[in-house]
Amino acid sequence: MTIYSQHPNRGKIQILATYEGAAGTTSTTVTSLASSDLAAPIVNALNRISALATIPVSVRDTRDGKIRHYPSEHLVALTDAGARAALLTGTHSLWYEHVKLLLHGALADLDDALAKVPAPVGKAITAELEEEAHELRGELAYYAGKDWPESETRRRWDSTFPFVLFDGGMPDLAGMSREFMDRREEGITAEQRERAIADLRVLATAYLQCHATPGFLESEFEIFHEPDRANDHYLTVNLPQPGDDADVWRVDIGHWVPDEPQDDSFTGHTLLTCACPVPPTVADIVNLLDRSENEPKLLEAWANTPVGTALAGTSFIVTERHTV
Structure with missing residues (x-):
């Protein structure tokens, strides 16, 4: 639920986090880097991670004529590297498992980008991901009627208009893509769905790696x-x-x-x-x-x-x- 960007300032490149807060649209500095070449892949990966984490909990699973929430289990991987393997398993639905695969790839790309920058920058980015995951979990808890302490830095989540940057760049998250995949599941058994998801992982992984x-x-x-x-x-x-x-x-x-x-x-x-x-x-x-x-x-x-x-x-x- 955050949009990331880079901004030149006094000879450095700042990475900014922009979100909807208590005072409206708010931007804060995450960290600074020596060049745009170092900042660009980090910003790209962060925007993909934000969108891939936020969209599944902002839309509804309407397969079989029912209206349900998608799982939020993928959020664990934002702060726990050991949980990333779980992004490559599961049989919930073609679309959700595909999104998890893409999130796994975005997190790996962020790792690659952070390997090229000073350690303090990596720590700042890790802290930002922890903040993003914490705030999104808090918004989901608040939505579910649970107590969640207000804070001046609260990032607001709007399920109808999630504040992420994906339009035009991540068609996999669009409603049309989800509907296409849902139609592919119509009338199939749980076993057939599991096999279809495994096949999709192979095809999508090959597409990403080639x-x-x-x-x-x-x-x-x-x-x-x-x-x-x-x-x-x-x-x-x-x-x-x-x-x-x-x-x-x-x-x-x-x-x-x-x-x-x-x-x-x-x-x-x-x-x-x-x-x-x-x-x-x-x-x-x-x-x-x-x-x-x-x-x-x-x-x-x-x-x-x-x-x-x-x-x-x-x-x-x-x-x-x-x-x-």
Whole structure:
């Protein structure tokens, strides 16, 4: 429920925490750094952490036509590094478990950024996270009707308009993303949900770890990658459909074809499919994406791979070719 920013002041770069307090919108200095290059990744990570911590407790779980609160267990990880592993476990829902995974990544990015700055800066940032978690827990307790002492530095939480910076930068937190994921859960069993969450963790982790710049389409639960200079070729990595007991992952390679000669509109045609009866690992997917990014012509070469043969340099075996 806090927005972080950097501000030059007397030759230093201040990191500011801005929140809604008793006196209205309030800004306080968290710490100062020698350069913007050091401050920027810290500010970025803090804003992601704030949004990922706040949004789940500000929206409602409306699956199955019911209205419930999302858990707040993820808040523990803000102040307890030992609790971070729990962010990678759980079976509550596709959306909530995805948010926990992203929070784990944001906290790891903050660790990386703090490793490059003086120890006093790290202590100040840690204290700020503790304050943020403390105040958010206090607001949740107050909302639940429990006593919580007022303080002059109280940060106010508004579930309708949470004071965080994510619009445009974190589509995973948007209502549309949550609704897409909720629809994927309709009619599935608890066991099928657990398997779908495990699959989503693999896909999302690969997306976060790869050095390529693919698109991650929550609505289709797929990674779409079209490298530059790939001669209009692209690939997709698709999760199994939740509720599909076959549990088959799929990698497709396709090609854009003009709808009409000299036309600006194109239609994608799938050239081949690699159906994976055994779920791929994160490393398998990262290797596939990074190789296609680093060697754009490789994607066109892969498109000519015969059935029964692996895409060169990968573990994905072609199971079907398609006629365009």
